[in-house]
Amino acid sequence: MIDLYSDTQTRPTPGMREAMARAEVGDEQSDSDPTTLALCERVADLLGMEAGVFMPSGTMCNLVSILVQTRPGDEIVVDDQSHIYNTEAAGSAAIGGVSVKALSTPAGLFTPEAFEAAIRPPARTAPRSALVSVEQTTSFSGGSVWPLTDMRRIRDLAHHKGMKAHIDGARLLNAVAATDISARDYAKGFDSVWIDLSKGLGCPVGAVLCGASHFIVEAWRWKYRLGGAMRQSGILAAAGLYALDHHVDQLELDNANAGELKARITGAPGLAIEPDAAQSNILCFSVEALGITATAFAEACLAEDVRIRAIGAHQIRATTHLDVDRAGILQAADVIRAQAARFHEVRR
Numbered sequence: 091m092i093d094l095y096s097d098t099q100t101r102p103t104p105g106m107r108e109a110m111a112r113a114e115v116g117d118e119q120s121d122s123d124p125t126t127l128a129l130c131e132r133v134a135d136l137l138g139m140e141a142g143v144f145m146p147s148g149t150m151c152n153l154v155s156i157l158v159q160t161r162p163g164d165e166i167v168v169d170d171q172s173h174i175y176n177t178e179a180a181g182s183a184a185i186g187g188v189s190v191k192a193l194s195t196p197a198g199l200f201t202p203e204a205f206e207a208a209i210r211p212p213a214r215t216a217p218r219s220a221l222v223s224v225e226q227t228t229s230f231s232g233g234s235v236w237p238l239t240d241m242r243r244i245r246d247l248a249h250h251k252g253m254k255a256h257i258d259g260a261r262l263l264n265a266v267a268a269t270d271i272s273a274r275d276y277a278k279g280f281d282s283v284w285i286d287l288s289k290g291l292g293c294p295v296g297a298v299l300c301g302a303s304h305f306i307v308e309a310w311r312w313k314y315r316l317g318g319a320m321r322q323s324g325i326l327a328a329a330g331l332y333a334l335d336h337h338v339d340q341l342e343l344d345n346a347n348a349g350e351l352k353a354r355i356t357g358a359p360g361l362a363i364e365p366d367a368a369q370s371n372i373l374c375f376s377v378e379a380l381g382i383t384a385t386a387f388a389e390a391c392l393a394e395d396v397r398i399r400a401i402g403a404h405q406i407r408a409t410t411h412l413d414v415d416r417a418g419i420l421q422a423a424d425v426i427r428a429q430a431a432r433f434h435e436v437r438r
C-alpha cells in the first residue's frame with residue numbers, strides 16, 4: 091500500500107524506536123525529565139525563541155496559544171481552510187470562548203490587506219480582535235508556503251493593533267526545506283509558534299510550542315489544566331530529538347516527491363491541478379471534470395493500493411512523507427493517471 095493520505099501515517103523507524111527505548115527519563119511535570127527538557131531547548135533554539143514546552147499534539151499547541159493570548163469574547167483571525175477553524179472540534183470556541191473570523195482565500199494565504207480589513211475597530215459592541223494565526227505551510231490548501239514578507243507584514247499589523255501573532259507551524263520545516271529561509275527567520279517576532287513531530291518528522295506523537303519565557307509559563311498552566319502534563323515523556327521526546335537529527339533532510343525529498351507526483355499526473359484527463367500546486371509536500375487536485383466525487387476517485391485508487399484523501403466534494407489531497415519513496419511515488423502517479431483515464435472513458 092502506498093499511503094499518501096497524510097504525513098501522519100509514518101511509522102517510527104527502528105533507529106527511532108531504539109532511541110526511545112534508551113531515553114533517559116524523569117518527571118516532566120516537575121521539569122525533571124532530561125530528555126524532554128533537551129527537546130524543548132533544541133526546538134526553542136531552532137525557532138529562535140526563549141523557551142518551549144512539549145505537548146501531546148499540535149492541536150493542543152494551537153488551543154493553548156489561543157487560551158493564553160485571548161479572553162472569552164475576543165476574536166481570532168484565521169484562514170477559512172485552517173486547521174484551527176475546521177479540525178480542532180471548535181476548541182477555541184468551546185474552551186476559550188473566542189469567536190473566529192475565518193478569511194476566505196484562494197490558496198490558504200490571506201493578504202496583509204485582507205487581514206487589516208478584518209481587524210475590528212475598538213467598539214463596545216464588537217468582539218476585540220486579539221490574535222492572528224498563520225498556517226505555515228497550509229494543510230488543506232495544498233501545502234502552500236507563506237511568503238516571508240507577508241508573514242512579517244501581518245505580524246507587524248497585528249502588533250500595531252495590540253494583537254498577538256501566532257504561527258501554526260505543523261509543517262514549518264517543510265517550508266524551510268522548500269525555501270531555504272530558516273525557521274528562525276520565519277518565527278522572528280511572532281508571539282507563539284510550534285512544530286509538529288508527528289507529521290513529516292515521523293514521530294509517533296508530540297509537538298513543541300515555543301515563545302517568550304512568560305508565554306511558556308502561562309502555556310504550562312493551560313497544558314496542566316487541560317490534562318496535557320506528562321510524566322516520563324522522555325520516551326516520546328527522544329523520538330523528537332532523533333527526528334531532528336535524522337529526518338529533517340528528508341523533508342526536501344518529500345517536497346520533491348510531491349513535485350514529481352504533480353509533474354506525472356499533470357495532463358491526465360479530467361484532473362485539474364493549479365499551476366502553483368505542490369509548493370511543499372502536499373498536492374491537491376480536483377476531479378470535478380470527471381463527473382465523480384473525490385470519495386469515488388479515492389476509493390478507486392485505494393482498490394489499486396494507493397491511498398489518497400478526499401478533502402472536499404471534488405478535491406483530493408496527496409501528502410508525501412518518509413515512508414513513501416520515489417518508486418512509490420511513480421507507482422502512485424501511474425495508478426492516479428490510470429484511474430483518471432478510466433473515469434474519463436466511462437464519461438464519454
Ligand SMILES: *Cc1c(COP(=O)(O)O)cnc(C)c1O
Pocket residue numbers: 146147148149150152173174225227228229258260261286288289296297
Ligand atoms: C496536523 C495539524 C495540526 C494538529 O496537529 P496534531 O498533532 O495532529 O494535533 C494543526 N495544524 C496543522 C496545519 C496541521 O497540519
